[in-house]
Amino acid sequence: MALGWLLKEWQAKRGFHVEVAHINHKLRGLSSEGDEKFVRDISRQWGWTCHVRNCAVRPLKKGNLEEVAREKRYAMLEALARQHHLQIVMTAHTLDDQVETVFMNLMRGTGCDGLSGMAPLRKLERSKVWLARPLLNMSKKELLGRLRSSRRRFRLDATNRNLKYLRNWLRAELIPKIEKKSPGFKKRIFQLSEMVYDEKLEWEKRMKGLDARLLKDQGPNGRLLDLKRLLRYSPAVQRRFLRRSLGRDLLTYEAVEQLREWMKSPPSGGRLWQLRKGWVVERLSKSKGSPTTSMFVLRQTK
Numbered sequence: 001m002a003l004g005w006l007l008k009e010w011q012a013k014r015g016f017h018v019e020v021a022h023i024n025h026k027l028r029g030l031s032s033e034g035d036e037k038f039v040r041d042i043s044r045q046w047g048w049t050c051h052v053r054n055c056a057v058r059p060l061k062k063g064n065l066e067e068v069a070r071e072k073r074y075a076m077l078e079a080l081a082r083q084h085h086l087q088i089v090m091t092a093h094t095l096d097d098q099v100e101t102v103f104m105n106l107m108r109g110t111g112c113d114g115l116s117g118m119a120p121l122r123k124l125e126r127s128k129v130w131l132a133r134p135l136l137n138m139s140k141k142e143l144l145g146r147l148r149s150s151r152r153r154f155r156l157d158a159t160n161r162n163l164k165y166l167r168n169w170l171r172a173e174l175i176p177k178i179e180k181k182s183p184g185f186k187k188r189i190f191q192l193s194e195m196v197y198d199e200k201l202e203w204e205k206r207m208k209g210l211d212a213r214l215l216k217d218q219g220p221n222g223r224l225l226d227l228k229r230l231l232r233y234s235p236a237v238q239r240r241f242l243r244r245s246l247g248r249d250l251l252t253y254e255a256v257e258q259l260r261e262w263m264k265s266p267p268s269g270g271r272l273w274q275l276r277k278g279w280v281v282e283r284l285s286k287s288k289g290s291p292t293t294s295m296f297v298l299r300q301t302k
Helices: 001-014 030-046 067-084 095-108 112-116 140-147 166-181 185-212 235-251 253-264
Strands: 019-024 051-053 088-090 120-124 128-132 213-218 221-226 272-274 279-282 295-300
Touching: 001 030, 001 140, 019 030, 019 067, 030 051, 051 067, 067 088, 095 112, 095 140, 095 166, 095 185, 112 185, 166 185, 185 213, 185 235, 235 253, 235 279, 253 272, 253 279
Parallel strands: 019 051, 088 128
Antiparallel strands: 120 128, 213 221, 221 295, 272 279, 279 295
16 A cells, blocks of 8 residues: 555656556455455545456465465466557565565575565566566565555455465564564665675676577477586576576576586486476486586476
8 A cells, every 4th residue: 555655756747658467366354355445445435447356376285375376476467468459567565575575594504695685676587577666675564654644544454464475474573573682674685685685786797698508409409508518607606597497496496506416417317307397407418419427408388
């Protein structure tokens, strides 16, 4: 709602077009239906088109329910933006959300990029639609204060009180205790995320040139990598190059190191390395026409 009020003010001054999207995951029972009705009513009051999509997500025996819901939600938002010729999807993530994201990445075992948290602006994967987070440098306390002082209506997510979710536990239990012990801690974590994000952008510029030197196209789903050339660079460059080439499968230090060691091992170490998100690294053999066993194909199977 804070983002909605902000966009309403911007729209009056700049005249751009706004539409609302609400994804109902059916996780909060009657509260979910109340949230949907609230969004519909406010959108109607403001004269904005409101797109509502039902996307029920059920508790999982394994895996992260919040991550599954998030992936489906972003896919739907991107599809809606493409369908209605909208250029930007905006979300209302705050400084607190950013700090929680950095903590979650640390707990899962992140590389340096994970310390940058959520990007304030980036292109979504399957289109030219941009994802923007214009409130990322504002605290939740500040936003709620502004809403209350101006007597503007809003709702609170009922599931935020459920501490079985890691983000909620961090938000309600761990981070407040650290902030109390070390005032200003959240702001310093946010500043760290901004510094790492800027360094990440600088790395991206440098890595683009490396792609051209180390990779050759092998059809629509594969690229050829000469490991000997990659090993001429420092371990820092090697790790970042592999993460960039193989995506989200290599978020943790252990995952990257296991792959690096396997690629450097003798051919007896195996021909294929299967990653979770559909990526396969295949070691080429001399018997199949490869000039050397240091040649690898990186390809997606799905």
